[in-house]
Amino acid sequence: MNSSQNIVESDRLSKAHLLEQFRKIRSFTHQITDPLEVEDFVIQPMENASPAKWHLAHTSWFFETFVLGKFLPDFESLHPQYAYFFNSYYLQTGVPFTRAKRGLLSRPTVKEVFEYRAYVNEQMEAFIQNTDEHTWKEAASVVEIGNHHEQQHQELILTDLKYLFAQNPLLPEYLNVEVEYSEKIADLNWVAFEQGLVEVGSKGDEFTYDNEHPHHRTFVQDFELSDRLITNAEYLEFMKAGGYERSEYWLDEGWSTVKKEEWKAPLYWFEREGSWFNYTLSGARQVNPAEPVTHISYFEADAFARWKGVRLPTEQEWEFASQNLEIKGNFVEDQAFHPVPLKEKEAGIKQMFGDVWEWTMSSYAPYPGYKPLPGALGEYNGKFMANQYVLRGGSCATSNSHIRRTYRNFFPSNARWQFSGLRLAR
Numbered sequence: 240m241n242s243s244q245n246i247v248e249s250d251r252l253s254k255a256h257l258l259e260q261f262r263k264i265r266s267f268t269h270q271i272t273d274p275l276e277v278e279d280f281v282i283q284p285m286e287n288a289s290p291a292k293w294h295l296a297h298t299s300w301f302f303e304t305f306v307l308g309k310f311l312p313d314f315e316s317l318h319p320q321y322a323y324f325f326n327s328y329y330l331q332t333g334v335p336f337t338r339a340k341r342g343l344l345s346r347p348t349v350k351e352v353f354e355y356r357a358y359v360n361e362q363m364e365a366f367i368q369n370t371d372e373h374t375w376k377e378a379a380s381v382v383e384i385g386n387h388h389e390q391q392h393q394e395l396i397l398t399d400l401k402y403l404f405a406q407n408p409l410l411p412e413y414l415n416v417e418v419e420y421s422e423k424i425a426d427l428n429w430v431a432f433e434q435g436l437v438e439v440g441s442k443g444d445e446f447t448y449d450n451e452h453p454h455h456r457t458f459v460q461d462f463e464l465s466d467r468l469i470t471n472a473e474y475l476e477f478m479k480a481g482g483y484e485r486s487e488y489w490l491d492e493g494w495s496t497v498k499k500e501e502w503k504a505p506l507y508w509f510e511r512e513g514s515w516f517n518y519t520l521s522g523a524r525q526v527n528p529a530e531p532v533t534h535i536s537y538f539e540a541d542a543f544a545r546w547k548g549v550r551l552p553t554e555q556e557w558e559f560a561s562q563n564l565e566i567k568g569n570f571v572e573d574q575a576f577h578p579v580p581l582k583e584k585e586a587g588i589k590q591m592f593g594d595v596w597e598w599t600m601s602s603y604a605p606y607p608g609y610k611p612l613p614g615a616l617g618e619y620n621g622k623f624m625a626n627q628y629v630l631r632g633g634s635c636a637t638s639n640s641h642i643r644r645t646y647r648n649f650f651p652s653n654a655r656w657q658f659s660g661l662r663l664a665r
Contacts, residue, residue: 283339284399288399288656291396292352297327299359381616394636415522419580422529430465432464441643447646451646467581468532532595543661551598555601570637593632596633599628628651632646
């Protein structure tokens with residue numbers, strides 16, 4: 240199980256635990272950016288991807304805004320305009336700098352951003368260690384959110400860097416990681432689950448975001464899930480069968496997107512001398528048949544399922560199927576930075592966590608009785624509950640101490656730059 244589970248709340252929110260987590264997480268962010276050259280920190284390749292420098296500063300801004308500025312009356316920011324530059328979308332804290340223009344901010348410099356992080360680290364450590372118990376009781380849960388917020392941005396740093404490097408004809412390596420090439424693919428089997436009332440959402444016994452609440456019951460029909468993720472080899476069969484040329488497999492908006500964007504394969508795939516290659520954070524390499532397919536949109540996942548005569552799971556089915564499984568898999572700490580071929584041979588559901596975020600057919604909507612957090616932190620999740628689909632399980636860019644079975648990730652139906660893949664249901 241991951242390290243955030245089975246920790247009683249009093250210990251989870253203790254100064255000692257959260258200070259340890261704060262130091263570990265902030266340090267890991269720097270570990271992620273260590274392979275970069277200074278030029279890599281500043282470019283924004285598209286509106287939905289931010290420069291690495293901005294991520295480093297924004298996560299510091301979060302602690303500064305929601306912890307230091309709130310609980311320390313005499314706190315002074317290192318720079319008065321950082322609150323403007325590095326706010327993302329929290330309108331209750333002030334008007335943010337235009338998202339699409341983050342790549343135009345050559346100043347503050349990368350050096351100054353690291354100085355900003357060091358300043359916030361120093362202030363945060365002093366606050367955690369020295370604040371009185373009454374203040375800490377109110378602040379502890381916000382510090383915990385800040386830690387998990389930074390882990391989300393660690394994942395975004397990697398996915399945004401991959402999109403950035405893929406625009407470069409040199410196809411540069413972020414980090415050279417050797418991966419075993421394999422054409423051996425396990426048979427796809429089905430695991431059955433009986434209909435009935437199932438429990439969904441967090442019980443409140445571990446850290447969660449507000450969109451995972453409240454815990455409730457819902458009815459599911461009899462269903463089956465594929466026991467593993469769909470592989471590159473299987474997706475290649477879909478492509479060879481004319482999957483991107485046959486409108487009958489596609490939702491109307493998906494088909495329009497295929498035509499407009501001229502999609503012919505997953506993002507980062509390209510043909511060379513009759514063979515398919517894909518760009519990875521270890522550079523370009525031949526598509527590995529046994530790896531889980533990744534960087535596909537909801538539209539592509541749905542079309543593949545229709546081609547197979549089945550469907551995607553609902554998020555309720557996915558969560559119910561995962562309830563007794565150990566949270567283990569290929570996470571960012573393993574430093575593969577890419578999905579890996581299945582190695583497990585035991586029966587039952589496999590690859591439910593790590594490798595790729597799994598698209599579900601569930602629209603991102605509030606649970607019955609949902610209430611966002613009060614104040615600006617209520618903007619974290621709730622205001623995005625439209626035109627998005629839910630993904631489950633985490634990916635090779637997700638931290639194993641961040642994921643949980645109730646975690647609801649969400650992206651628009653055409654998004655492909657995240658490590659997203661699929662599992663089938665029927």
